[in-house]
Amino acid sequence: MRIACPHCGERSLDEFLYSGDATVKRPDFAGTTAMDDFVTYTFERTNPPGPHRELWYHAAGCHAWLVVTRNVSTHAVASVELARDVALAAKSATKDSAS
Amino acid sequence: MADHILTPSSAFMDWHPPATPKLAASARETLTMASFAAARGKEQALREAISAAYGAVLPKSAGRVEAGGIAFVWAGPDQWLAITEHEGARDLEAELKEKLTGIASVVDQSDSRVVVRISGSRARSVLAKGVPIDLHPRAFAPGSVAITHASHVGIILWQVDDAPTYEAAMFRSYADSFAHWLFEAAAEYVSAQP
Numbered sequence: 001m002r003i004a005c006p007h008c009g010e011r012s013l014d015e016f017l018y019s020g021d022a023t024v025k026r027p028d029f030a031g032t033t034a035m036d037d038f039v040t041y042t043f044e045r046t047n048p049p050g051p052h053r054e055l056w057y058h059a060a061g062c063h064a065w066l067v068v069t070r071n072v073s074t075h076a077v078a079s080v081e082l083a084r085d086v087a088l089a090a091k092s093a094t095k096d097s098a099s
Numbered sequence: 100m101a102d103h104i105l106t107p108s109s110a111f112m113d114w115h116p117p118a119t120p121k122l123a124a125s126a127r128e129t130l131t132m133a134s135f136a137a138a139r140g141k142e143q144a145l146r147e148a149i150s151a152a153y154g155a156v157l158p159k160s161a162g163r164v165e166a167g168g169i170a171f172v173w174a175g176p177d178q179w180l181a182i183t184e185h186e187g188a189r190d191l192e193a194e195l196k197e198k199l200t201g202i203a204s205v206v207d208q209s210d211s212r213v214v215v216r217i218s219g220s221r222a223r224s225v226l227a228k229g230v231p232i233d234l235h236p237r238a239f240a241p242g243s244v245a246i247t248h249a250s251h252v253g254i255i256l257w258q259v260d261d262a263p264t265y266e267a268a269m270f271r272s273y274a275d276s277f278a279h280w281l282f283e284a285a286a287e288y289v290s291a292q293p
Contacts, residue, residue: 012231
C-alpha cells in the first residue's frame with residue numbers, strides 16, 4: 001500500500017504509522033456522561049468493510065497527520081487530506097452552525 | 100579537580116569509504132545549521148525577511164535553494180533548514196534569530212545533524228538500495244528534497260548536481276549506522292583489480 005502525502009508525494013507504507021479511526025471524536029472528559037461516552041469511544045467500534053476514514057502519521061517523512069479515506073477490503077486509497085485542514089474545516093463548520 | 104576539556108570529535112567512528120572511482124563519500128562536519136519554522140500567520144513575513152536578507156525564495160514544497168552561500172532546505176510544512184560552512188565562526192542560529200525576531204522560531208542544528216555527501220557514477224544505484232523513493236532523474240533532480248529514510252535511518256536527502264551528487268542530513272548518533280550501510284551497499288562497485 002502506498003499513501004500520497006500532500007507534502008511529500010506518494011510514499012511507501014513503511015514511512016507511516018496508523019493512528020486510529022478518524023470518524024470518532026474524543027468525548028469531553030468533564031461531561032456528566034463522560035464514563036459512558038468513553039466506553040463507547042474506546043470499545044464500541046463498528047469495523048465496517050469498505051471505505052473508512054483513518055488517521056495516519058507520516059513518521060519517517062514530514063511528520064504531518066493525515067486523514068486517509070481507504071477501502072479496508074481492497075486497500076484502495078480514495079483520498080488523503082491533511083488532518084489540520086480537516087480539523088480547521090470542522091471547527092469553522094461548528095462556528096457557522098452556532099452563529 | 101582536573102579540568103575537563105571538551106574537544107570536538109567526528110560523528111563517524113568507523114569511516115572507511117570504498118576505494119572506487121564510482122562512488123565518493125565525504126562527511127561534511129564543518130557546517131553551521133539552523134532550522135526555522137514560521138510563527139502562526141507569519142509565513143509571508145518570513146518569506147519576505149529571508150528574501151530581503153539573502154535573496155532566497157524559500158521553497159514552498161520539498162525543494163532546496165542556494166543563495167549567498169547558504170542552502171535553504173525544505174524540512175517539513177513551513178519549516179526549513181539553513182546550512183552553510185562554519186567559516187570564521189559563522190553562527191547561523193544567531194544570525195537568523197536576529198533577522199527573524201518575532202516571525203520564526205530558530206533552533207541550532209549544527210551539532211545535532213551531520214551531512215554526508217555522496218557522488219559518482221554509482222551514487223544513485225547505491226542510494227537506491229536503501230532509500231524507498233524514486234531517484235530516477237525524472238522524479239528526483241538537482242534541487243529536489245525528500246524527507247525519508249535510508250536503511251531505517253531517518254534522513255533529509257537532496258540532490259546537489261547532475262554528477263549526480265547527493266547530500267543526506269541525519270542525526271549525529273545515526274551517522275555511523277548510515278555510513279556502515281552506505282559502504283556495504285557500495286562494496287560491489289569496488290573493482291577487484293588494484
